[in-house]
Amino acid sequence: MLAFYRENARWLFGGFLLTFFSAFGQTFFISIWGAQIRAEFDLSHGGFGTVYMVATLASALSLPFVGRLVDKTSVAFCSVVVISMLAVATTSMAIVTSVPLLVVTLYLLRLFGQGMMGHTAMTAMGRWYSANRGKAVASTSIGHQFSEAIAPTLFVALGLYLGWRGTWFAAAALLILVALPAVFLLMKEERIPRSQSGEAASAEEFGKQWRRGEVLRDPMFWLMCMGVLSPAFIGTSIWFHQDYLIELNGWSKLAWANSFALMAATTVIGSIATGFAIDRWSAIQLLPLFMVPLGVACLILGGFGTVSTIFVSMIFIGLSYGVSSALFGALWPEIYGVKHLGSIRAFVMAGMVFFSAAGPGATGLLIDQGVSFPTQLQFIAAYCFAAALLMLFVSRTLFARRKIECGGAIKR
Numbered sequence: 539m540l541a542f543y544r545e546n547a548r549w550l551f552g553g554f555l556l557t558f559f560s561a562f563g564q565t566f567f568i569s570i571w572g573a574q575i576r577a578e579f580d581l582s583h584g585g586f587g588t589v590y591m592v593a594t595l596a597s598a599l600s601l602p603f604v605g606r607l608v609d610k611t612s613v614a615f616c617s618v619v620v621i622s623m624l625a626v627a628t629t630s631m632a633i634v635t636s637v638p639l640l641v642v643t644l645y646l647l648r649l650f651g652q653g654m655m656g657h658t659a660m661t662a663m664g665r666w667y668s669a670n671r672g673k674a675v676a677s678t679s680i681g682h683q684f685s686e687a688i689a690p691t692l693f694v695a696l697g698l699y700l701g702w703r704g705t706w707f708a709a710a711a712l713l714i715l716v717a718l719p720a721v722f723l724l725m726k727e728e729r730i731p732r733s734q735s736g737e738a739a740s741a742e743e744f745g746k747q748w749r750r751g752e753v754l755r756d757p758m759f760w761l762m763c764m765g766v767l768s769p770a771f772i773g774t775s776i777w778f779h780q781d782y783l784i785e786l787n788g789w790s791k792l793a794w795a796n797s798f799a800l801m802a803a804t805t806v807i808g809s810i811a812t813g814f815a816i817d818r819w820s821a822i823q824l825l826p827l828f829m830v831p832l833g834v835a836c837l838i839l840g841g842f843g844t845v846s847t848i849f850v851s852m853i854f855i856g857l858s859y860g861v862s863s864a865l866f867g868a869l870w871p872e873i874y875g876v877k878h879l880g881s882i883r884a885f886v887m888a889g890m891v892f893f894s895a896a897g898p899g900a901t902g903l904l905i906d907q908g909v910s911f912p913t914q915l916q917f918i919a920a921y922c923f924a925a926a927l928l929m930l931f932v933s934r935t936l937f938a939r940r941k942i943e944c945g946g947a948i949k950r
Contacts, residue, residue, distance in 0.1 A: 542670055550677045552724030556659035557681030559717040561689045562628050562709045563651010566777040570690055571702040573781050579637050587902025593644035594895030598888045601653045605884020613662045614725040618718060620658055624650040625713040632706035657887045661880045664871040666729040675867030676813025680806045687802030690795040747875035750882050758936055763889060765829055765929045769862055770890040772832060772918055775897035779911050787843040794848055801852035808860020821868040822940060825933040826926055828865060832858035833922025840915025873936060
């Protein structure tokens with residue numbers, strides 16, 4: 539195990555940095571300054587949610603086209619383009635003065651931060667690794683959790699000295715001076731998967747290499763999406779309305795920010811454990827696991843108002859995110875092959891971005907109509923439990939199909 543990490547440190551760390559610095563386009567980071575942005579532009583909860591939804595929907599529509607870049611160019615070149623564009627977006631956020639420009643800025647943040655940074659990293663890991671794909675994906679995906687643990691507390695503190703706009707200038711500087719050169723140097727040498735050199739052929743090499751059009755005609759894909767896309771809706775809604783929950787329950791903003799470290803630690807543990815489990819069994823067989831803890835988290839967060847609620851719910855959110863972050867990186871190449879992985883993942887990422895846009899917009903409008911967010915969370919919890927049962931059916935169906943496609947050459 540240690541030999542794997544030692545031999546592949548450069549690629550794994552490069553992927554880690556891509557997911558780490560994607561923080562600047564993620565909802566949990568943008569929403570740190572939600573109250574300041576609403577005050578600056580005189581927006582209600584629903585108004586800001588609508589602006590955010592429009593920008594994110596536009597990025598979702600762009601992602602299937604922009605996401606193909608990782609199939610057409612090297613990972614290093616794609617990373618340089620994506621990081622540079624994210625730096626442009628963070629700079630724009632520091633100087634934006636009107637609502638239309640805010641929409642454009644949020645569009646760029648969401649497309650290149652939330653969308654392309656993680657998409658580039660996960661496509662690279664899915665393509666470059668086979669027998670150890672679970673560990674590779676898990677090692678890369680935990681960059682998200684490290685940023686969730688560090689960024690809220692760090693940038694809230696920086697905001698006391700720099701102001702909310704100044705923190706965006708700091709983000710741009712970090713991207714240009716640290717992320718861009720580091721990722722380029724680490725990723726400039728492409729890794730050749732062992733399976734391609736004939737040393738350890740993977741199951742998907744025996745199966746069909748699906749094109750994106752074929753995937754979109756597969757009923758199992760759409761059933762999977764009912765589970766796979768839901769954390770984007772749920773998680774983004776929670777992070778976007780964090781100020782609302784804090785005010786409603788009388789919580790300390792610092793306590794909320796500190797709870798991210800607990801969530802991140804739980805996510806890292808869950809992700810690494812899931813990575814090993816994927817390599818031992820398969821992503822398909824683990825598919826039903828991620829929805830139940832997310833449902834429990836929503837049930838707790840929507841039903842209780844004590845400060846301890848924050849930390850307990852964050853543990854379950856972290857567990858769900860840990861499983862899903864490793865699972866989603868390994869699932870698509872395992873089911874549909876690696877030849878057209880970038881194109882397939884770009885469509886899935888577009889769906890995730892779409893639902894992350896729909897979450898704040900829909901829940902914000904419901905709040906404006908008098909339906910409290912805790913009440914909404916109770917209904918969301920019920921959906922999570924129902925989706926878990928659906929994923930169990932999908933998992934069994936896909937495993938049987940994959941076994942037939944691979945002529946029995948599949949992990950058990």
